[in-house]
Amino acid sequence: ETGVTQSPTHLIKTRGQQVTLRCSxxxxxxxxxxxxxxxxxxxxxxxxxxxxxxxxxxxxxPRFSGLQFPNYSSELNVNALELDDSALYxxxxxxxxxxVGELFFGEGSRLTVL
Amino acid sequence: xxxxxxxQPEMSVQEAETVTLSCTYDTSESNYYLFWYKQPPxxxxxxxxxxxxxKQQNATENRFSVNFQKAAKSFSLKISDSQLGxxxxxxxxxxxxxxxxxGKLIFGQGxxxxxxx
Numbered sequence: 001e002t003g004v005t006q007s008p009t010h011l012i013k014t015r016g017q018q019v020t021l022r023c024s025x026x027x028x029x030x031x032x033x034x035x036x037x038x039x040x041x042x043x044x045x046x047x048x049x050x051x052x053x054x055x056x057x058x059x060x061x062p063r064f065s066g067l068q069f070p071n072y073s074s075e076l077n078v079n080a081l082e083l084d085d086s087a088l089y090x091x092x093x094x095x096x097x098x099x100v101g102e103l104f105f106g107e108g109s110r111l112t113v114l
Numbered sequence: 115x116x117x118x119x120x121x122q123p124e125m126s127v128q129e130a131e132t133v134t135l136s137c138t139y140d141t142s143e144s145n146y147y148l149f150w151y152k153q154p155p156x157x158x159x160x161x162x163x164x165x166x167x168x169k170q171q172n173a174t175e176n177r178f179s180v181n182f183q184k185a186a187k188s189f190s191l192k193i194s195d196s197q198l199g200x201x202x203x204x205x206x207x208x209x210x211x212x213x214x215x216x217g218k219l220i221f222g223q224g225x226x227x228x229x230x231x
Contacts, residue, residue, distance in 0.1 A: 056216025
């Protein structure tokens with residue numbers, strides 16, 4: 001059984017550009033969450049998707065948006081990139097019968113904004 | 115707003131010894147969940163242990179146990195018989211019961227644990 005996979009693993013963008021990060025959930029997992037982890041900090045919740053709908057959002061501006069597809073894979077889109085968007089972006093999925101707060105994380109996508 | 119604080123940025127322990135990582139949190143809610151997650155150098159975070167606030171008994175998972183002090187809003191992690199594979203960054207996290215199952219965890223800043231041979 002494959003775990004949560006994310007792509008790309010590393011990417012560099014310039015300020016003002018747009019980026020799309022992708023996540024394939026673990027098999028059978030129908031919920032996906034996205035987190036931003038700045039260097040040396042703990043992850044911060046961006047949003048969660050369930051049944052292709054946003055199901056909770058953290059304190060992030062609208063230029064952070066997402067999608068969940070019927071196969072439960074997901075995308076995180078960030079428009080008008082800022083220098084502070086440089087971070088590790090983590091995707092986490094969970095199955096229907098998961099315990100509260102039990103998330104299965106991918107290894108992340110490291111975004112550098114120049 | 116809830117906050118989670120880990121006051122120990124780095125810790126080290128000798129292999130086979132015991133180490134305790136500290137965590138405090140702030141909330142006005144009475145029903146919530148607390149977690150310890152481990153992030154090894156490969157970056158994939160793993161759930162170590164979970165505690166429901168309404169349970170007085172401290173959670174235990176093999177070599178990992180917690181000391182949950184609800185009144186003091188303290189939630190420490192004890193690792194017994196430390197192993198080299200325990201080397202990782204450890205995050206304490208909080209989830210409000212009112213969040214439902216939105217996946218909204220509030221993480222602390224993390225503690226880097228180095229287990230020395």
